[in-house]
Each structure stands twice: as C-alpha cells, then as structure tokens.
Amino acid sequence: MVEGSVRSAGMTFYTKQGRTVVRTSKSSQPRRNSRAQFIGRQRMKHCVSLWHELYGCNPTFAGGRSPYTRFMSLSAQLPAVFLPQDGKLGEATLLLPGTPVSEGSLPAVGAKLGEAGGNPALVTSLRPGTLGRDERLWLYTFRQTVERQTPKVRITKEELPKKALVTVDGALAMVDDRFADDDCGWAIVRTLDDNCSTESVVTRCTLYQSFTTEEALQAAAASYGGLTGEDAGRRG
Numbered sequence: 001m002v003e004g005s006v007r008s009a010g011m012t013f014y015t016k017q018g019r020t021v022v023r024t025s026k027s028s029q030p031r032r033n034s035r036a037q038f039i040g041r042q043r044m045k046h047c048v049s050l051w052h053e054l055y056g057c058n059p060t061f062a063g064g065r066s067p068y069t070r071f072m073s074l075s076a077q078l079p080a081v082f083l084p085q086d087g088k089l090g091e092a093t094l095l096l097p098g099t100p101v102s103e104g105s106l107p108a109v110g111a112k113l114g115e116a117g118g119n120p121a122l123v124t125s126l127r128p129g130t131l132g133r134d135e136r137l138w139l140y141t142f143r144q145t146v147e148r149q150t151p152k153v154r155i156t157k158e159e160l161p162k163k164a165l166v167t168v169d170g171a172l173a174m175v176d177d178r179f180a181d182d183d184c185g186w187a188i189v190r191t192l193d194d195n196c197s198t199e200s201v202v203t204r205c206t207l208y209q210s211f212t213t214e215e216a217l218q219a220a221a222a223s224y225g226g227l228t229g230e231d232a233g234r235r236g
Contacts (some may be wrong), residue, residue, distance in 0.1 A: 050075070151207060
C-alpha cells in the first residue's frame with residue numbers, strides 16, 4: 001500500500017517484503033519545524049489518514065508508481081488542516097472538497113451538487129447515450145462523522161445502476177434527498193475494464209474550515225513543540 005519512505009509527525013512508513021511497516025523516526029539532530037515544514041507535515045499526515053480510509057474502496061489511480069503515491073501527489077493541492085499531536089483531535093480526519101477519488105483516461109463524469117425540479121441532485125456532465133454498454137458507474141460517499149468526540153471521514157463505494165440517472169436539462173443526474181446532507185460528499189467514477197475517469201469529491205461540508213485558521217495552526221504547532229527559527233511566535 002505504501003512504497004518508499006514517508007516521514008510524518010515522527011513516524012516512518014515503508015514497505016518490507018510486501019508488507020507496510022510503521023516505526024518511529026529518531027534523529028540526533030534537532031528537529032526543525034519552520035512554518036513551511038509544519039504546514040507540509042500536517043498536510044501529509046492528514047492525507048495519509050484519508051488514504052487509509054479510501055484504500056478500503058479499492059480506488060484506481062494512474063500515472064504514478066502506485067495508487068498511493070499518485071493520490072498523495074494529487075492531494076498536495078488540498079488545503080492543510082492543523083491538528084494537535086495528541087488528544088481526541090490527534091487522529092481526526094476531515095472531509096475536504098476536491099479530495100481525489102480516482103485518476104484515469106476515461107472522460108470525466110464531473111458531478112456537481114445541484115437541483116432537479118426543486119429536489120437535491122448530483123448533476124453530471126454526461127449526456128444521454130454517452131455511456132458505453134460495458135462501462136460501469138460507482139458512487140463514492142464520504143460522510144463526516146464524529147466518533148468519541150473525534151471527527152472521522154468514512155467512505156463507502158457502491159455500484160450505481162445506469163437507470164438511476166435521469167436527464168436534467170440535457171445532462172444525466174441522480175436525484176435523491178441524500179444530496180441535501182451537508183455532512184456528506186460524493187463522486188461518481190466511470191470504469192471500463194482497468195481504466196477509469198478522473199474524479200474528486202464535491203461537498204458542502206465546512207467543518208474542516210475551523211482547522212485551517214491561524215489559531216488552529218498555532219495551537220497544533222505548540223503541541224509539537226512550537227515553530228522554530230524566524231517563524232517562532234509569528235502570527236498571521
């Protein structure tokens with residue numbers, strides 16, 4: 001699941017004889033924690049946690065050494081969320097708009113949240129008759145939960161029957177009350193054999209925003225011993 005070495009928050013993830021191994025990272029040198037380094041580490045730590053949840057849905061990502069490395073590369077564009085080292089928030093995962101779900105060369109579904117006849121809908125960029133006979137559709141649902149006072153993202157994947165899509169203003173859409181849920185996000189992925197479309201999550205969930213502020217950064221950094229160098233004590 002992980003190839004190579006990834007160091008984040010004092011942990012090293014690497015592959016040995018086909019198995020993922022996790023161990024603590026230790027160095028005799030003082031650990032620098034500049035503002036840029038801390039933001040990068042926080043983004044990586046959170047994206048690794050998201051990957052562990054998405055991995056259970058057997059996602060497809062092309063263009064990298066492995067699905068994991070490609071997911072991490074695409075996720076570098078996501079906002080960084082700042083979480084403390086320990087406590088109930090230390091293991092939190094947050095639903096982020098634009099989270100990568102798949103990557104491939106099939107034309108994108110491009111689902112967007114909208115309405116159809118006043119009802120909540122997931123509206124795609126697909127036109128009637130554009131789906132191939134052997135193509136399949138998969139609906140990914142990302143649900144933001146709170147478990148034992150810890151925010152967690154739970155992801156499920158289900159095959160979407162083509163008949164579940166209806167035509168709305170010339171485009172195919174899925175109409176359902178579930179798409180009014182502000183604690184969820186969705187993506188529809190089309191597949192054909194081993195290929196797929198490139199998709200990301202659409203959501204109205206805003207819980208993550210409170211973990212992207214300067215106050216959240218400073219509090220999280222303090223739990224790791226604070227920022228170092230010229231960034232120590234800097235705000236704004």
